[in-house]
Amino acid sequence: MPDIQLKDVTKRFGNSTIIPRFDASIKDGEFLVLLGPSGCGKSTLLRMIAGLTEITDGALAFDGQDVTDWSPSRRGVAFVFQSYALYPHMTVRENIAFPLLMDAFRTWHHIPLVSSIVRWKLMRRPDIASRTNQIAEQLELTPLMDRRPASLSGGQRQRVALARSLVRDPSLYLLDEPLSNLDAKLRTQMRSEISALHQRVRKTFIYVTHDQVEAMTMATNIIVMNDGEIQQIGTPDEIYARPANTFVARFVGAPPMNLLGVRRDGSRLALDGGAGWRHPGALPADERLILGLRPERLTLLPEGRPGIPAQVVLVERLGAEVILGCRAISADGKSSGDLLRQDLIFVRVAGNPHVAPGAKVSLGYDADAATWYSADTEQALPDPRPVSATAEA
């Protein structure tokens, strides 16, 4: 399975439209991350793919087969919930085996009391027992098989939830912010485990998160969403290097991309507050522009060298690197913008430069570090450099 096609998928709750119109295609074996802020509709979209939430309009197809009206179980997907959704009255073994038992159940097995007896019998069936044990072993759950979820740690519960989704060997895995309840250390560990799992099973994963670090580290493809609409589709590198609009630029990266509203005057650029400098390359034709610069693409130069004249106002030492918050200053030494953090130009500097707040510096950058956005539409503008220079970059 399946290439997944979402065609004009819409979701409305009463009069409120959560997803206006969503078109996307997901290839077999992809690790797709739906990334966006809380409330942007990414979980709703995932639930619609799983069949847990009805699609108001449009169609969902797996390998060309319309599955819009199929029940969740018929779609043959695995879903890992943010809250793990383990069955608290069952042991780890019973939790993992549950999907296999449901596959083996016949209609009349669902009669109360009969179901208990059939479950008891099926748990002892060699194929079910061995498959359960095999998955448990893969996820290092063997010593915990007879414990109940309440006595497990967050990471162990998460692994049980993953084991339960793996056991049926589905071709599509849907994961709804599965790491958000874990502490930072465990989150890092589980991130690697899920990535390794994807490498091993080679199935399609659709992963919802608002954490851009998770998206960047795990995804083969990312869909950035806002207000139910796709902002950009691309690989992590594409999205990081060339954000399609200012929303993506601000959302992806920590600290985010510096977005400077500038006026073009020949080959010079000027901020609204008066600071100006000569841009080291070609410029787009528009007079008013937004210049996007990633913090690590800026270099700290002595005052007076070519670059954005600035004053350091914030120094955050992170050990291996330092984040500097700078404010652009005009030729007469006045700063541009208010004292708000969002007015700062962030610079990421490796090592431990001895810079103190108040120091006057120049922020240098190469022409290929710049991403240009229209001041009117906030959409990315084509790279103004000659084609040969773009290819080199």
Added chain:
Amino acid sequence: MTSKRLTSLLHVVLVLALVIFGGFPIYWMATTALSLNSELYNTGQVPWPQLGNLPAMLTDLTQLPLMRWLVNTGIIAVGTTTLSLVLGALAGYALSRFRFHGKGALGFLMFMTQVVPEALILVPLYAMFITLGLLNSLLGLVLANVGFSLPVAAFIIKGAIDAVPYEIEESAAVDGCPRISVLTMIVLPIIAPSLAAAAVISFFAGWNEYLFAATFLRDRELWPASVGLASFIGQYETPLSAVMGAALIFSLPAVVFFLLIQRKIVAGITAGAVKG
């Protein structure tokens, strides 16, 4: 004596006082059962059990259709409990999980059944039972009791289901579990303590049934123990020791039922008290 020990001593005294206060009626019932009627009515009751009178009490009891009445009581109690739990689980689940027109009104009407006194609907119910042919039958009595205990059971179960995360049900649906099995295999085991609480309430409503039984059941053979025992209270004489002996036996199954189920109820009361 340290204040800690004094507090502990006070606790013990308080608990003992409560135990004596609660247990004395049962003790007095046993003492009365083991007294002779002549003592009770003439010389005064001996305030401790006279075990020597046990054979006489048992002989008195064998002359009563006590077993038949107890079985009737059991049928009413178990029938009421079973029906209340089965229907209460379905109703509670629907009230908790489904959105439908008139849900609020339905909840209000169910609540109103607890406000209306049983005695008030005795006559209309009597007339209805004549029409339905349910008069003088244990089934009719079970249905009448279910009418009162079902709303309580449904609301207890609804409250418990409200606290079960919906993701668990969705997870089961993705795993291929049909909705009815989601209820029976996933939801109901999770809310077992609340089911136990609902079971106790329904069971005792049925076990202690008197008013409807005394009104709707004409045959002595169909009486539950409560009505049977009350029938011995005469205008001129009441065989007090036999009645008390029977009452003692009457309370035993209820005590056993409660002891069996009490651990679940305590778990139910404390469930959700701590984050976990």
